[in-house]
Amino acid sequence: DIVLTQSPDSLAVSLGERATINCKSSQSVLYSSNNKNYLAWYQQKPRQPPKLLIYWASTRQSGVPDRFSGSGSGTDFTLTISSLQAEDVAVYYCQQYYTAPRTFGQGTRVEIK
């Protein structure tokens, strides 16, 4: 199985500041035939299901604010919230869909400082 390791486990950021979450994969999730990274990011707020934010490592899902962005390739990926808002308090997960079984990172909790 592909293991995804997120860092940090939690972070506290002031309102309006940048939040950065990292996700490292135990093997590359870049599919050479189409040059796509098979990695997604989800946001989970308390007592809610996860919500898809980004797929193909950097493509925002419809309706997701543009303060959320994804980057990276191969084995190292980053989710950035450019200007943290109160409604962004949540746990964020990366997920690979390069191979089965699909696997998730352990999650990163984002709080307001």
Added chain:
Amino acid sequence: QVQLQESGPGLVKPSETLSLTCTVSSASISSHYWSWIRQSPGKGLEWIGYVHSSEGTNYNPSLKSRVTMSVDTSKNQFSLKLTSVTAADTAVYYCARSLYSLVMDVWGRGTTVTVSS
């Protein structure tokens, strides 16, 4: 918009079978892949597998011997059966739509299943 709703018993006895159903609204169940994912405090998010009405199933090898997923096109529902449950199967179970079997873009609200005698 597409909506999913899980249903099933909230309490299952050890060694018995966990059975859940996901009812899909505003989408044809035949047109997509459908997944089950569970979340427990100890193991985080765990993908159980997916099913497609004509493409078949793909299960997590860690659960494969105990899992069966199926689709009922007449009811626009899909289901999960997990046999021989133990306390380790206690979790919130989510159903979700899987775009092209890849990412989960629409999720149900989840249902809590506790395994206890």
